[in-house]
Structure formats: structure tokens, C-alpha cells
Amino acid sequence: MGEPTEIQTAGAERADRTTHGGSDPGPEHTPRTPAGATRVAQSPAAAVRSRLREQRRTPRRPHLLFELALIGLSYWLYSLVRNAVPEQASIAQQHATWVWNLEHTLGIAVERSVNHGVNSVTWLIVGMNYYYATLHFIVTIGVLVWLYRSHPGRYAASRTVLFVTTGIALVGFYCFPLAPPRLMTGGGFVDTVTLHQTWGSLASGAGAHVSNQYAAMPSMHIGWSTWCGLTIFFLARRTWVRLLGLAYPLVTLSVIVSTANHFWLDAVGGLLCLAVGFLAARLTYHTWVYRLPRKPGDPVDRELTVPAQWDTKVSA
Numbered sequence: 001m002g003e004p005t006e007i008q009t010a011g012a013e014r015a016d017r018t019t020h021g022g023s024d025p026g027p028e029h030t031p032r033t034p035a036g037a038t039r040v041a042q043s044p045a046a047a048v049r050s051r052l053r054e055q056r057r058t059p060r061r062p063h064l065l066f067e068l069a070l071i072g073l074s075y076w077l078y079s080l081v082r083n084a085v086p087e088q089a090s091i092a093q094q095h096a097t098w099v100w101n102l103e104h105t106l107g108i109a110v111e112r113s114v115n116h117g118v119n120s121v122t123w124l125i126v127g128m129n130y131y132y133a134t135l136h137f138i139v140t141i142g143v144l145v146w147l148y149r150s151h152p153g154r155y156a157a158s159r160t161v162l163f164v165t166t167g168i169a170l171v172g173f174y175c176f177p178l179a180p181p182r183l184m185t186g187g188g189f190v191d192t193v194t195l196h197q198t199w200g201s202l203a204s205g206a207g208a209h210v211s212n213q214y215a216a217m218p219s220m221h222i223g224w225s226t227w228c229g230l231t232i233f234f235l236a237r238r239t240w241v242r243l244l245g246l247a248y249p250l251v252t253l254s255v256i257v258s259t260a261n262h263f264w265l266d267a268v269g270g271l272l273c274l275a276v277g278f279l280a281a282r283l284t285y286h287t288w289v290y291r292l293p294r295k296p297g298d299p300v301d302r303e304l305t306v307p308a309q310w311d312t313k314v315s316a
Helices: 002-019 035-041 044-057 064-084 089-106 111-119 122-150 152-175 192-196 205-209 220-235 239-258 264-285
Strands: none
Touching (some): 089 264, 111 122, 111 192, 111 239, 122 220, 122 239, 152 220, 220 239, 220 264
């Protein structure tokens, strides 16, 4: 009579499992991880990917000689490519007319009025000429040096933003040659550098012979100055320094328009390039650049005033 007893016992066990919601706490019913999944998780390729992700989240301290060589090489390539792009004067003039007409349609075509108004104040426009010719490089290099010395954990990611932004700009110079307002045929703009004989600008005078005059879209004066401004705003500790950071791209915008070196829409193009640069760094380092630790190995700085919506996670 053993067989009926076993059948009854099995039925009782099934009834007991039904009473407890279908779960059996016994060890023999513990779910097992498939053997194949375990091998994938522990495979060398997965270990390498995990190591790379960890290195991106906690970047190493940058090496001075490597960074100097990288920046020097990058700027040389930037200048070489920028100036190697065919100027295509006729196409650049057509594009300038198209941009000017579009701005009229949008109701923002006030660059000529600003250019003539500021040009009537000699000391102001001369100062803007020198601003345009010098601070674009001085401030950018200064911020890079500050990042290297004071925020080495964020330096590589921030530098990546700048490099990607500039790389995209080179594509814009090639695909959309654009005459700046001061060179626009029939635009009626004043070339303030030529008029006031100020030095240092590659946009006019002797410098015009070694620089592509139709590489105006997008504006890297805006792209670089906004990168500098945001970096200073998010990482500086003194309030007045942070405010100066915010003011820098705004002043730059007024300068590029007043000197007739760019249209408003050139500035928009520069901001779009910068946005792509930040996104590329976000995908590479799995966090926004200003959320990285101040120094390699430090915990992530949660005291930064980065908007909460920026702190979303991107899957590795």
C-alpha cells in the first residue's frame, strides 16, 4: 500500500504550497542563475568593460607634458583644417544673404544698428576690437590651466567637451561657408578693425591673409566663452567669480555683434556645438563633467549647484 501513501503525500505538499501563495521556501526550489549567464558576467570581456567604465567614472590625474602636447597639436590641426577649407566667396555671400533675410523674418536683424551705434563710441569699439582679438584665447587657456591645477579629476572630461565642440565647428566651417556681416556685400556694416586700425585680429587687416574669412558659422567665440563661463560658474566657490563666469559669454556675444564679426544665428550654432560636446562627455564618463570628483579618487561632489534634472543616470 506504499504507492497510495506517496500519492497522498505529494498531493498534501501541493495543497500546502497553494495555501502559501505558490511559494516553497525549501532550498530545493531556490532559483538558480543560468550557467551561461554566470560565464558571461565573469568573462574577460565583461571585466575589461567594467574596468573601462570605472576608469571613466574616476579619471586619473592628467599628465602635464601629455596635455601640453595634446593642446598644441589640437590647435595646430584646428588652424590647419580651418584655413584649408575652401573660402568659396560666392557661396559664403549667398549664405550671408540667406541668414540676414531669415533674421529679418524672425525679427532679430538688429546687428547693423548695434554695429553702427557702438562704433560711434570710439573708446568702446576699440576696446571691443582688442577683446575680440585676445580674450578668446587667453581666457580659454586660463580656464584649462585652472582646471588642471585645481580640478584634475574633472579636467579630462571638461577638455573633451571643448575638443568635441571645436571638432563639430570644423564640420560647420566646411559645410556652411558664411561671410561675416563686415564682409557681406551690400550689408552696410562697418569693419571696425580696419576702420580704427587696431592690431591682433585675424579677421581683418594683415591677419586676414592667413585666416579663412568665411569660417563664421558656428561662432567659436561663443562656444568657447560659454564653456569657460559654465565651468567657472559650476566650479568656482566665490560668488563674484561665478557671476563673472556667467557674464563672460554675454559680453562676448555683444562684442561679436558690435564688431560685425558674427550674426546672432552664428552664436546659436556655437551653442548647439557646445551642447553636443557636453552630451558626448556625458556618454563617455557616465555623468556630467561637473559631477566628477574634484580630484581622482575623491567621492563625487554633491554640493555643486547642478540642476537636479542633469543628474539622471545613463546606462553603461
